[in-house]
Amino acid sequence: MNIHTLHNQYKAAxxxxxxxxxxxxxxxxxxxxxxWEIASRFKWIDQLIFSSPSKIWSLFLTKISDGTLVNHLSxxxxxxxxxxxxxxxxxxxxxxxxxxxxxxxxxxxPYLVILNAMPKVALGPILIVALxxxxxxxxxxxAIISVIITTIVVYTAFKGVDPNYLLVLQTxxxxxxxxxxxxxxxxxxxxxxxxxxxxxxxxxxxxxVGEFLVSSKGLGYLITYGFQVxxxxxxxxxxxxxxxxxxxxxxxxxxxxxxxxxxxx
Amino acid sequence: MNFLTINHVxxxxxxxQTATPALQNINLSIEKGEFISFLGPSGCGKTTLLxxxxxxxxxxxxTVLLEGQxxxxxxxxxxxxxxxxxxxxxxxxxxxxxxxxxKLLKHDKEASLSTAMKLLQDVGLPGVEHQYPRELSGxxxxxxxxxxxxxxxxxxxxxxxxxxxxxxxxxxxxxxxxSETLKAYGKTAxxxxxxxxxSIAMSDRIYLFAAHPGRIHKVxxxxxxxxxLTPFQARNHPSYSSLFQTIWKELESLxxxxxx
Ligand SMILES: Nc1ncnc2c1ncn2[C@@H]1O[C@H](COP(=O)(O)OP(=O)(O)OP(=O)(O)O)[C@@H](O)[C@H]1O
Ligand SMILES: [Mg+2]
Numbered sequence: 001m002n003i004h005t006l007h008n009q010y011k012a013a014x015x016x017x018x019x020x021x022x023x024x025x026x027x028x029x030x031x032x033x034x035x036w037e038i039a040s041r042f043k044w045i046d047q048l049i050f051s052s053p054s055k056i057w058s059l060f061l062t063k064i065s066d067g068t069l070v071n072h073l074s075x076x077x078x079x080x081x082x083x084x085x086x087x088x089x090x091x092x093x094x095x096x097x098x099x100x101x102x103x104x105x106x107x108x109x110p111y112l113v114i115l116n117a118m119p120k121v122a123l124g125p126i127l128i129v130a131l132x133x134x135x136x137x138x139x140x141x142x143a144i145i146s147v148i149i150t151t152i153v154v155y156t157a158f159k160g161v162d163p164n165y166l167l168v169l170q171t172x173x174x175x176x177x178x179x180x181x182x183x184x185x186x187x188x189x190x191x192x193x194x195x196x197x198x199x200x201x202x203x204x205x206x207x208x209v210g211e212f213l214v215s216s217k218g219l220g221y222l223i224t225y226g227f228q229v230x231x232x233x234x235x236x237x238x239x240x241x242x243x244x245x246x247x248x249x250x251x252x253x254x255x256x257x258x259x260x261x262x263x264x265x
Numbered sequence: 266m267n268f269l270t271i272n273h274v275x276x277x278x279x280x281x282q283t284a285t286p287a288l289q290n291i292n293l294s295i296e297k298g299e300f301i302s303f304l305g306p307s308g309c310g311k312t313t314l315l316x317x318x319x320x321x322x323x324x325x326x327x328t329v330l331l332e333g334q335x336x337x338x339x340x341x342x343x344x345x346x347x348x349x350x351x352x353x354x355x356x357x358x359x360x361x362x363x364x365x366x367x368k369l370l371k372h373d374k375e376a377s378l379s380t381a382m383k384l385l386q387d388v389g390l391p392g393v394e395h396q397y398p399r400e401l402s403g404x405x406x407x408x409x410x411x412x413x414x415x416x417x418x419x420x421x422x423x424x425x426x427x428x429x430x431x432x433x434x435x436x437x438x439x440x441x442x443x444s445e446t447l448k449a450y451g452k453t454a455x456x457x458x459x460x461x462x463x464s465i466a467m468s469d470r471i472y473l474f475a476a477h478p479g480r481i482h483k484v485x486x487x488x489x490x491x492x493x494l495t496p497f498q499a500r501n502h503p504s505y506s507s508l509f510q511t512i513w514k515e516l517e518s519l520x521x522x523x524x525x
Binding site: 162164165167168169170171172173174178182183186187189261 | 319342350354365366369370417
């Protein structure tokens with residue numbers, strides 16, 4: 001057998017394995033939803049609480065056609081994306097400031113620890129009173145929940161950059177800003193991307209909790225409303241939509257990752 | 266006037282628990298175009314001295330003058346520093362890596378690029394400017410690092426064990442390349458090494474250091490007939506082995522004086 005046929009066999013095996021993975025993934029998906037549907041039809045589970053895929057689907061269709069769902073979804077999505085971006089950018093900026101001034105970072109260290117340990121959603125009521133019950137306070141919730149942990153993780157990455165890279169720049173007479181731009185920031189891209197992935201989930205938490213509290217618009221509002229009128233079709237529909245949107249956001253971050261660090265080792 | 270003068274340099278590292286004397290009373294001077302080696306056991310302060318010459322930090326006492334001016338107060342870039350590993354930036358292409366120094370000095374982009382191409386040619390790496398460091402072998406990367414160091418046209422090159430991470434054959438080839446390139450550009454250089462053979466083959470003068478605290482133990486002049494040869498040819502010359510023996514014995518006696 002020559003190398004060519006061996007290589008083809010190897011590639012064929014790869015394709016086969018990939019198909020098998022996809023097959024089982026699809027199988028789990030189908031089994032879950034059909035099991036749910038069947039259990040609901042035969043009343044093995046309480047229809048009132050657990051609903052069923054077909055009911056959720058028909059509710060989805062009506063809510064789409066009367067336009068309310070798109071309205072709520074777009075509000076929540078905008079809040080989440082903004083909260084996510086602001087939280088990550090602000091966290092990275094704070095990390096850069098801490099890196100810039102080691103003295104400041106030593107001064108602020110215990111405060112960062114306290115802020116990080118504090119449950120940020122507990123700030124919700126204060127935010128809503130201070131900023132008004134609406135868009136601004138919900139975005140702030142989405143951002144505040146991720147900003148401190150981003151600061152801590154990214155700052156640690158900035159500090160962990162191999163000092164020899166900094167030495168190379170120092171021998172070229174680079175100033176602190178140039179050192180940051182040429183070595184510290186690009187060397188920390190992988191860490192920044194992984195905090196982005198964490199922040200996707202965190203900002204959804206912040207925004208949904210914010211909408212619970214404000215209770216006027218958005219998917220979080222739909223969940224509390226469904227809960228209050230005991231319409232669990234609505235609760236589960238909102239949950240499904242959140243799951244899909246969060247997954248899409250995660251995938252977008254992965255695309256960004258591929259674009260940003262394709263040159264890395 | 267000497268090109269580089271080191272006067273009564275002492276250096277001590279301080280930490281909360283200890284003060285480590287790393288260098289004691291170092292005096293030496295280097296002429297323009299000379300190639301000098303610092304040879305000695307681990308921990309004898311070679312890297313410390315090189316960093317002080319580079320002006321990375323001030324010595325605890327003493328002065329370092331380059332062309333009569335203290336290195337720390339010079340504002341033009343005059344030092345090229347090469348490390349044991351290449352430390353090419355993995356997210357930059359070879360071309361971007363080599364022009365990095367010029368970019369920081371705000372040189373014209375086009376001119377920098379043509380400098381980079383010429384240097385890549387000189388170090389035997391034509392046509393790799395669009396590749397990334399990970400696509401190159403260890404030896405090629407160290408050549409690229411040499412090109413990056415030379416790109417800013419430094420007055421003096423400081424080489425801290427630049428060949429020690431390479432395999433033997435690559436190391437021999439690179440010694441020749443560095444030696445010839447530096448001669449062609451008329452550069453002054455200081456090489457730090459653990460390798461007696463390398464110091465003889467490459468340099469004009471060898472400073473043998475002793476440790477605890479780091480100080481100059483002895484100075485060896487490399488005979489003229491070896492200086493004229495390439496490092497590879499020098500290694501096969503009869504005077505090479507006699508000098509090797511002399512330095513070897515000296516190093517041995519240093520070690521004995523510790524254990525005794
Ligand atoms: N940043 C530092 N802080 C404290 N002590 C240091 C520091 N750098 C070096 N030393 C100490 O100073 C002494 C000289 O170190 P140096 O790195 O200059 O030696 P070297 O000759 O380059 O050794 P090697 O051949 O292993 O590279 C050693 O005892 C070392 O422990
Ligand atoms: Mg050293």
